[in-house]
Amino acid sequence: MPSPYNIEIQNSCTACERGQVELFCNMSPEAMKTLNAIKFTSVYPKGSVLFVDGEEPRGVFILCSGRAKLTTSSTEGRTLIVKIAEAGEVLGASATILGRAYEVSAETLEPSQLNFIKRDDFLRFLNSHPEACMHTAQQLSEKYQSAQREIRSLGLAQSTAEKLGKLLLEWCALHGETTPKGIRLKVLLTHEEIAQMIGTTRETVTRLLSDFKRKKIVEVKGSTIVVLRKEELERIVSI
Amino acid sequence: MPSPYNIEIQNSCTACERGQVELFCNMSPEAMKTLNAIKFTSVYPKGSVLFVDGEEPRGVFILCSGRAKLTTSSTEGRTLIVKIAEAGEVLGASATILGRAYEVSAETLEPSQLNFIKRDDFLRFLNSHPEACMHTAQQLSEKYQSAQREIRSLGLAQSTAEKLGKLLLEWCALHGETTPKGIRLKVLLTHEEIAQMIGTTRETVTRLLSDFKRKKIVEVKGSTIVVLRKEELERIVSI
DNA sequence: GTCGCTCGGTGACGGCAATCACTCCGGCAC
DNA sequence: GTGCCGGAGTGATTGCCGTCACCGAGCGAC
Numbered sequence A, B: 001m002p003s004p005y006n007i008e009i010q011n012s013c014t015a016c017e018r019g020q021v022e023l024f025c026n027m028s029p030e031a032m033k034t035l036n037a038i039k040f041t042s043v044y045p046k047g048s049v050l051f052v053d054g055e056e057p058r059g060v061f062i063l064c065s066g067r068a069k070l071t072t073s074s075t076e077g078r079t080l081i082v083k084i085a086e087a088g089e090v091l092g093a094s095a096t097i098l099g100r101a102y103e104v105s106a107e108t109l110e111p112s113q114l115n116f117i118k119r120d121d122f123l124r125f126l127n128s129h130p131e132a133c134m135h136t137a138q139q140l141s142e143k144y145q146s147a148q149r150e151i152r153s154l155g156l157a158q159s160t161a162e163k164l165g166k167l168l169l170e171w172c173a174l175h176g177e178t179t180p181k182g183i184r185l186k187v188l189l190t191h192e193e194i195a196q197m198i199g200t201t202r203e204t205v206t207r208l209l210s211d212f213k214r215k216k217i218v219e220v221k222g223s224t225i226v227v228l229r230k231e232e233l234e235r236i237v238s239i
Numbered sequence C: 001g002t003c004g005c006t007c008g009g010t011g012a013c014g015g016c017a018a019t020c021a022c023t024c025c026g027g028c029a030c
Numbered sequence D: 001g002t003g004c005c006g007g008a009g010t011g012a013t014t015g016c017c018g019t020c021a022c023c024g025a026g027c028g029a030c
Helices: A029-038 A093-098 A119-128 A130-156 A160-175 A191-198 A202-214 A230-237 B029-038 B093-098 B119-128 B130-156 B160-175 B191-198 B202-214 B230-237
Strands: A039-044 A049-051 A059-065 A068-073 A079-085 A105-108 A112-118 A183-186 A218-221 A224-227 B039-044 B049-051 B059-065 B068-073 B079-085 B105-108 B112-118 B183-186 B218-221 B224-227
Touching: A029 A039, A029 A112, A029 A119, A029 A130, A059 A093, A059 A119, A068 B130, A079 A130, A079 A191, A079 B130, A093 A119, A093 A130, A093 B130, A112 A119, A119 A130, A119 B130, A130 A160, A130 B068, A130 B079, A130 B093, A130 B119, A130 B130, A160 A183, A160 A191, A160 A202, A160 A224, A160 A230, A191 A202, A202 A218, B029 B039, B029 B112, B029 B119, B029 B130, B059 B093, B059 B119, B079 B130, B079 B191, B093 B119, B093 B130, B112 B119, B119 B130, B130 B160, B160 B183, B160 B191, B160 B202, B160 B224, B160 B230, B191 B202, B202 B218
Parallel strands: none
Antiparallel strands: A039 A112, A049 A105, A059 A112, A068 A079, A068 A105, A183 A224, A218 A224, B039 B112, B049 B105, B059 B112, B068 B079, B068 B105, B183 B224, B218 B224
16 A cells, blocks of 8 residues: 555554554454554654654654654753654653653654554543553553663763764664674664764764774764674773 | 651551552552552661662562662763652562563662562552552653653753752752752762762762852752752753 | 755864862761 | 771863864755
């Protein structure tokens, strides 16, 4: 089924074949039916802003396919990318549950399909379906642990090289592709965005990557990075 | 009722008068009864380690009274204080729910009463009591939002003065006591611990506080800090 | 073709804060 | 009293990295 943004649209959660693996998709038939009834499915182009830091919570977004960046900004315009959300994640749950302002902003990084659920519907859904509530608790726990890792990285690393190394290693573990030469990564972020992920500047990211290249730790070709010597990266990180 | 560490012990959650205000304490009578049956109440002295970063989750701790610090450490010994937990908070919930290692360490800062619930009991409790599950989801949402604030502070502040200012302002909002001269804070942490909260060194904290004193922004007497000019602090923070 | 523009690479410089190395003070043991 | 120890205060030095500035490559619009 072709769609405006050239991705497959999945209209029914019950028929969604990704259902088996993702946290919020593998529930009992009756829960899925309710979910189907209250969700609004849409496809968003790259760069769509789903919600903004500080805004009153309208509801939650379930990321069915695509990626989204969660960011927070300082008053004078510096931006920090808190997390890159992948398919299967629920966005805005904490704010929706607490009825407090969204604590981050969310923006799609590529064409993405999302299910939106209004706050009232979502709360009713959680109250009436214990399994949905458990799934949400799991999602929130994941989010919390991921936030803790971010805190560790930002607060305990004393050099920026360490932070960048940590980020590269995380990417290796998440979607690294092992090849004879090393671990290959498709990096779909600009240096600017990488900088925003580790709280530094674009120039520093460029310099550090050059440094890694010079030391034969990585190889960069266009938007792919090949990690040649993972051990060396681990050494830098765990100094 | 006197106790070994000179604090009041509350043995029954149903009779606990703090019940009305705290998240995990105001549930239906039958849920409270179950909670009472599966919990282990103990009083811990100051400096007790409840669990350690990386340890397999044994269960959750409900902090009935007292305070505990949540920390994470780097391999070479630097420590970051992620959060000071206050009475009413649930500790170790995310790790227990996910069945993954605790993501932080927890240590009491003063004599504290805690209810411990074993992992299996806790999971059964959540599954059989939807309201407990909702409360847990709320707790996790709170924790997540608090972690996000920490990330903001660590990642977006460009000077250490800004981070210290932010911390002081948070303290003012949480347990500041308004007096004619300014807002009075009881700081029960050493400079070393304050440094660990904002990811800097003891010397820098000492210097910054001296700086604030010189600029007549704060006044320090022993372990109390009086914030004389809150606006000035806010200006520093939101540069 | 020529503009725009975004993105990446690099040099120069300066400032903030980490590090090291003391001193001082108060409390406690003895 | 003395010694010890944890906490606080301060100076000197060093180096990392943020900032500013500029340039080149690539690319789409037109």
